Amino acid sequence: MVICIFFQDTGCLIHHIGDCRPIIITNDTIAPLYLQQLLDSLSQQNPLHFIIPDGEQYKSLTWFEKISAFLLENNCGRDTCLIALGGGVVGDLTGFVAACYQRGVPFIQIPTTLLSQVDSSVGGKTAVNHPLGKNMIGSFYQPQAVFVDTRSPSILSLPVSLLQALLKRQHGLIYDTELFAYLEQNITQLQQLDEACLQHIIFRCCEIKALIVAQDEKEQGLRALLNLGHTFAHAIEAQMGYGVWLHGEAVATGMVLAAKLAHTRNDLTQQDLERIATLIAAYNLPIDIPNDMTSEQFLLHMRKDKKNKKGTIRFILPTEFGQCALVDDVSDDQVRALIEQ
Template sequence: MQTLTVDLGVRSYPIFIGQGLLQQNLLLPYVKGRQVMVVSNETVAPLYLDTLLQQFPGKQVDSVILPDGEAYKDLQHVNLIFDALLEKRHNRTTTLVALGGGVVGDMTGFAAASYQRGVNFIQVPTTLLSQVDSSVGGKTGVNHPLGKNMIGAFHQPQAVLAATDVLGSLPERELSAGLAEVIKYGLIHDAKFLDWLESAMPALRARDPEALAYAIYRSCEIKAEIVAQDERESGIRALLNLGHTFGHAIETDQGYGNWLHGEAVGAGMLMAANLSAREGWIGEAELTRVERLLIAAGLPVAPPETMSCERFIELMAVDKKVIDGNLRLVLLQQLGQGVVTADFAANKLEQTLICGQSLGRIG
């Protein structure tokens, strides 16, 4: 087992990474009160809920099962968590435990931030995407019909438990979606990690435990380093949104849940790389390298055919990164170095948006 500490002063917390961690009673020290509410979904609960419920001897342990999918990540379904907490009379010393992917984590985190104006929570992410992304950094929230993640809070967990063996049951598509975020860390922050990913991609897709553990560790480490510098996302943290402005537009257009978040981010990262190449910051060879890595990870490399340039602009205009009317994007100054900037030509953005299947070249 490896342990990584996210350094946020009094809000610091550990991430445990390794095999078989669900059975090791690691979480009990992070439960302060006498009540625990485990939140899971219909897919994950049958696999791991019983095991997790055993980990809190001496506590009042309750659970609530949500429907599975981004389509249910809304205020109405967060209210099911509040219902369960109040029906079981959980008080403000309770601890919520999120057992599931990013959707369960985001909803549980927001419920924890809001229940009685804030209670503790623990993350037990069961997808690669949530292990490397949504379990680190304290962002919680739900979607609104007019925009993704528009309602939420910053709320840090007490601990995160990333058990690599649970990835064995993950569908192929979700593994690829998680790899999109892993690739993102390489693209924005670490060219060497990107090199390693190119060689390790076959092992990762074959779910080699050691390769996965390293990918998770290094991804969390990069994210933790960035979050520690900028907990409330006023600056450098926005780098973590590489591909997300484009990706959110795709998800909104297609309806939440039809494209997986990681798939949309994968296509979005290639769009960001394409625009970066048009600005001359990276070369066409590097752009092609990004495309090949995404393909190797099993990710889409083009937005939906039905999405026009106008539709992208319309949806990107409500993005959180719109600062007083200026669209800011995360682009690549080089491979391994992201930059948040509004300094790109509008016509080059339009050229990127109409690329369709040809994002891997600019000629």
């Protein structure tokens, strides 16, 4: 079961750890902000910690192996609970280690970025990247609990441009038009990191994702709709190099491309297309592809997408404002025309 809480103390965390030994996995950006406080709070549980470098490039099999070796060197058994303290990279990597170590040990998510709070910490997707594809090696493995603190130093010190995290998982375009409207109406408040606005957005995004995951945990149908924009985005990340474009930046551009493609198919009006692009740009997100990336490079990476079946590239596209669908009848020439445009 996933439990989302606006996390202010560690009492509930200790309850969920139970008799397990906590092993905290974090990175060298988050560790100075949070680690000692968490270690002190869990001192009676004899915690250990492991710090990885900060960056998408470290969500890899190499660091999966290093964490696994650390657990073995410290004689960690099945009565171990891994705690992911950080953003999406830390959460995905820790979750995948938890899924595999001794065929599965409990883990808890403490997401410290907006992106991980509204997206990756909820739903049980765990994975590492491979040079040939993002998140291609992983497992569906649910955390025992997710703890969210909207007053964390890493949230309150974010530059405005990193509010892209709220747009990356744009549930309003997929599922809830009222949420989309809320983002349109509260741009200034969100840029100022207004706590009430942040809590409303995070809670609603987690609620929507939990509802969808509960119906389709293994992404056989409905859950795939949460990948709006990702077919394009993963191609950008793979081509440019992981970490060169932040994931939220790539998905924002991918959502605009998906909307443009839907418009060419007469599924989305020009007015709705402009509304989507305007909102994304208002949060200082890119809406154009990298200048030096070609249509053939897009297609090369898209052919490795996890949604594909029998060699056919499948896209999540808006069918109307607030609704999306998985489509498999987009030709390579349509993709080329879109990119070259």
